[in-house]
Amino acid sequence: MYAFACSIFLSAFLLFQVQPMIARFILPWFGGGSAIWTTCMLFFQIGLLGGYLYAHLLATRLPLRKQVIVHLTALVAAFLFLPITPDQADVTRSGIDPATQILLLLAVHTGIPFLLISATAPLFQHWFANAQPGRSPFRLYALSNAGSLVALLSYPFLIEPNLRLIDQTLFWSFGFVLLAGVALWCTLPILTGRIQQTVYAGSERGAVTPGHKFVWVLFSACGSIALLAITNQMTQDIAVVPFLWVIPLGLYLLSFIICFDREAWYRRTIWVPFLLLTTGFLVYLLQQDLERGELFIGYQIAIYCAAGFACFMIFHGELARRKSQVSELTTFYLYVSFGGALGGLFVALIAPRIFNGYWELHAVLLAAFLSTIGSIWFDPGALTTQMKRAAFAASGVVCTAMLSYSLVDHIEDQQTGNLLDLRTFYGVLHVHEPAPGPNAGERNFFHGRIKHGTQVQGRGNALERLPTTYYSTSSGLGLAIRFHSKRSDDPSQPMNMAMVGLGIGTSAAHMRTGDRMRFYEINPAVEKIAREYFTFLDLYPDVDVVIGDARVSLTRELTETGSHQFDVLAVDAFSGDSIPVHLLTEEAMELYLAHLAPDGVLAFHTTNMHLDLAQLILNLADKQNLPAYLISDESSDRWTSSTDWVVITRNEYLTSRSGFTSRMNRLVATENRTYWTDNFGNLLDVLIWD
Secondary structure (H helix, E strand, C coil), rough: CCHHHHHHHHHHHHHHHHHHHHHHHHHHCCCCCCCHHHEEEEEEEHHHHHHHHHHHHHHHCCCCHHHHHHHHHHHHHHHCCCHHHHHHHCCCCCCHHHHHHHHHHHHHHHHHHHHHHHHHHHHHHHHHHHCCCCCCHHHHHHHHHHHHHHHHHHHHHHHHHHHHHHHHHHHHHHHHHHHHHHHHHHHHHHHCCCCCCCCCCCHHHHCHHHHHHHHHHHHHHHHHHHHHHHHHHHHHHHHCCHHHHHHHHHHHHHHHHHCCCHHCCHHHHHHHHHHHHHHHHHHHHCCCCCHHCCCCCCHHHHHHHHHHHHHHHHEEEHHHHHCCCCCHHHHHHHHHHHHHHHHHHHHHHHHHHHHCCCCCHHHHHHHHHHHHHHHHHHHCCCCCCHHHHHHHHHHHHHHHHHHHHHHHHHHHHCCCEEEEEEEEEEEEEECCCCCCCCCCCEEEEEEEEEEEEEEECCCCCCCHHHEEEECCCCHHHHHHHHHCCCHHHHCCEEEEEEECCCCCCHHHHHHHCEEEEEEEECCHHHHHHHHHHHCCEEEEEEEEEEEECCCHHHHHHHHCCCCCCCEEECCCCCCEEECCCHEEEEHHCCCHCCCCEEEEEEEEEEECCECCCCHHHHEEEEEEECCCCEECCCEEEEECEEEEEEEEEHHHHHCHHHHCCCCCCCCCCCCCCCCCCCCCCCCHHHHHCC
């Protein structure tokens, strides 16, 4: 028993340790968007399906001893694929969409080891059923999920903050070798003939009907969709980091542990009311205006996770009620993994093509209600009298109707006044034009629920050239340009400027004749929107847009053409409400400085509801022995927004001008010396909890 428990726990730990680790490794290579995690999850779900299929074929096609020999041989052969460190040289952007690139990259570097590890839980439970006839192997399934949960919780709190990414992949590879040794120890009694095949897969095959298989797939697919939909929505509005990946996934695994360890732990009288309560809170959250910051981050995370956990418990609780006979164990896991892969496929590849928003979250909330109603209605022991059935039917119809109305109303509200709703790999984009009223005449660009630009409409209108929102003349960026020595000391000197992040190109409004401005934008759809729905890029001739991740583009340009010697380089590459982490690391800072003129200005837009980025940037600047200044601008009219910019410069002319000094606040290093690198980045260091 202990040998099987050790093998299954270790394999589960490795299985779920590799997921956030590899996703974190490749995050900077694809722009840091939330879809990277979704695509990685799709790969791992497909890998899990492949592993379960492999385990099922071994268990049903080969004698017990040959099963062990084949699996141990495959584990040793997989050493050829170690270490599993990805190589950025394998990334190409020529005509291949990011999702396909990620899937191919993961297949090459982690595919075979991951497939073999994922086969461990069902295969070893099958062997345990032979070694311990009469004892339920489903307790080992709960242990497997416990190992997965430990792996997930340890990653953001222990592994990520303390080990370089390259070291993480090396230690994981060592763990894979250790697993092969533990597997040999576990299976020695089978190899030596002390354990004989006593339970044969398929001996009760008639007990499993197509209806059973459909329900297994349905509930597991819905659970997978709920997990990914909750994670997508949460990371878009907060940040794309492992910490916010593993919380929903950890709760997802916890629901498996609870539901499969003991049937008595899933009680409808507890979890159905919990679903009703948490869904109500989530609908309320979705309807909030995050621009006004009505709910702080702790409440948002709690609501998302509570609603997700309620859905997980409903789907997995009903799945556990319908689990297979022990003899059909590998068949059961195969169909469960197939459902999980279908859910991942739907969210990662299908939903972006059929939805113009993250509406799969709405669909899965409704599915949770309908699943609950259907499960109770068709359970012969649940509603024992006609009165109970009538009362249940009435309450079910009312609750479903109320939820449907609220969700449809939210979708319509999100699309009212929109000229464009577009979902891409990098998020959901909206172009909005207010109805006649006080805000008539403006046009807004949104990424998710966060406004990323406003322009006053009307060609020839003087306000059309007005730098609005976060880029006004009184913002940190506006002051850095207006009081730069090239602008103030000799206005005839042209300025060379760059923006990491395009938006609608508002910052181009600061240009004068002779100036040049280059935008770095990862999402091609953003440039298309900026040119088709807004005019900032058309009004100024010396503007060019470089499509691709800013760090990749800047690194390539530094190698090919040398430093650009930018007079002003601003970082404003938002994803939802947060700058992608890989643009705020020590390595990123060194790259920006390499492209900066000696008296140049490096500016970071840090306006944020959830993250204290100013202190983080100060620490990065202090490490380079550079002064940093916080410029806060309170909104004073309808066209500007309250902003915070951190300006880093040695330009004494700029920092001595009264127009700049009157607005600046020199940042001073504190005992908090936290800063991020490409290998270390802990969101907990910068979260604002109050």
